[in-house]
Structure formats: C-alpha cells, structure tokens
Amino acid sequence: MAFREVKALSAADxxxxxxxxxxxxxxEGYFVMxxxxxxxxxxxxxxxxxxxxTEYDENSYHLKDPAFLWSLAKNGSRRWSEIKLPDPSGVMKKARRFGLIYGAIFSKGFLTKKSVFSVARDDRELTDDEISFLAGWFERYVTACNRKQAFSIKELDVLQCLANDMTVDEAxxxxxxxxxxxKARLKTARDRYGVKTNSWLVASALRSNQID
Structure with a gap:
C-alpha cells in the first residue's frame, strides 16, 4: 500500500x-486524544x-489497559503485542470480542500533557511501513494542534467574555x-486553528495568557 506525504495543514484539514x-x-477503528x-x-x-x-468507559479500563498505561509512561510507538505490561483485568482479551485483535499505539508529550493515538485491526499485525506512516501523521497532527497563532484583539474580546461564563449572545x-x-470572530479563529469548538479557543487563549 502506498502512502503519500501530507503537506503542512491545519489540524482539522x-x-x-x-x-x-x-x-x-x-x-477496526482508531482513537486519538x-x-x-x-x-x-x-x-x-x-x-x-x-x-x-461504553464498556471501556463504564469500567474505567483506562486505569487497567496495558497499552494505554504504556502510552502514559512512554513516548513513541508500539504494537500492542510488543507491550509486556501485565493485564490482570484482561482488557486486551476483552477488546478482542469487538474485533480489536491487532493494533498499535502512539504517544507524545508528558504525563501532565499527553497525546495518544491508537488503531486496531482484526486480521494481522501492522507492518513497519504502516507504523512509520501513522507515527509521522501523529507527529504532524499534534504539532498542528499546538501551532501558536495569535488571536486578534477583537477575537480576544469575545473569548474573554466566554471565559467569564457568558454566552455568545451575552458577549x-x-x-x-x-x-x-x-460569531464571525469566533468562526475566523476556529478556522485559523482548524478546530470546531469555542471551548478549545478559550482554553488556548487562557494557556497562552492572552486572556484571564
């Protein structure tokens, strides 16, 4: 399978x-955080x-899943089968019931700010080329999400109001x-960052100390 290189784009694109x-x-699916x-x-x-x-969330499997626990402690990529952490709750075995038999997980960041990506198949292990492609995509995607772009003063005016728990109409x-x-100011900012929610804009402006 041939993979083409992806140009620098917004996160959404x-x-x-x-x-x-x-x-x-x-x-059989993917997960990205x-x-x-x-x-x-x-x-x-x-x-x-x-x-x-639903089963994963209701049973807090994220506290027991060896692949996810590996991703919190490490950066890089691993096939699920290469992760040797214990699985006393049998999370990986339970996942197989849903066709999540073979997979890989990718991790970037720190424990206090972590990005994780995983994919699954039901028929075979991922090839080295597939893992390399996904690792490169994940690196670019997280970078795009974190790309710093200043808000305009008019955008910050609206975001400050939202941070103060106002609705858009109240702002x-x-x-x-x-x-x-x-709404137009917010849409311009969302399009620039390639995101879909105003809450992401508010969080970004707060983190960069552009609003308080």
Missing amino acids: LFEESLEAISAIGS VNHSRKGPEFIQSSYPQEWQ ADNLNISASAA
Whole structure:
C-alpha cells in the first residue's frame, strides 16, 4: 500500500486529509486524544465500536489497559503485542470480542500533557511501513494542534467574555456588537486553528495568557 506525504495543514484539514488512510490501516477503528491534562483533553475522538467504548468507559479500563498505561509512561510507538505490561483485568482479551485483535499505539508529550493515538485491526499485525506512516501523521497532527497563532484583539474580546461564563449572545451585548459579528470572530479563529469548538479557543487563549 502506498502512502503519500501530507503537506503542512491545519489540524482539522490534516485529520480529514488522512482519515481514509488511517481507516484503511486501522480497519477496526482508531482513537486519538490530544493534550490531555488534569483539565481533560483538548480533543478526543474514537471510531472504535460504540459497545466497546461504553464498556471501556463504564469500567474505567483506562486505569487497567496495558497499552494505554504504556502510552502514559512512554513516548513513541508500539504494537500492542510488543507491550509486556501485565493485564490482570484482561482488557486486551476483552477488546478482542469487538474485533480489536491487532493494533498499535502512539504517544507524545508528558504525563501532565499527553497525546495518544491508537488503531486496531482484526486480521494481522501492522507492518513497519504502516507504523512509520501513522507515527509521522501523529507527529504532524499534534504539532498542528499546538501551532501558536495569535488571536486578534477583537477575537480576544469575545473569548474573554466566554471565559467569564457568558454566552455568545451575552458577549455580543457586553461588547455592543451584533451576535452575528461575535460569531464571525469566533468562526475566523476556529478556522485559523482548524478546530470546531469555542471551548478549545478559550482554553488556548487562557494557556497562552492572552486572556484571564
């Protein structure tokens, strides 16, 4: 299978551009989590079977899953079969019931700010070329998510209001602008960062001390 190089894109564009290739390699699904901290992740998405996601969350398997625990302690990539941590709760065996038999996990960052990506198949181990491609994509994706781009003063005005627990309409009233103008400022910022939520913008502005 041939993989083409992906140009520098926004995080959203990079994800969309590569989704077909990711889904082809991870035929049974993928999981991606970006910049998880004590406040939670900035972005999280999974295409694993919904029944497995529900079982995983309800039973707090993230505290027992050897692959996920490896990703918190290490950076880099590993096939699931290469991770030798104990699995007393049988998380990996339970995952097999949903077709998640072979897989790989990728990790980047620090324990206080961690990004994790995994894919799964039901028929075979991932090849070295597939792992190399996914590792490169994951590196570019996290970099795109963390790319620093300054907000405009007008955008920061709206974001400060949202950080103060105002709605967009309330922010517009507070700034003496129309609601459509406030929404347009937010959309411009979301498009620039390649994200879908205003909460991500607020969190980014807070982290970079552009608002308080």
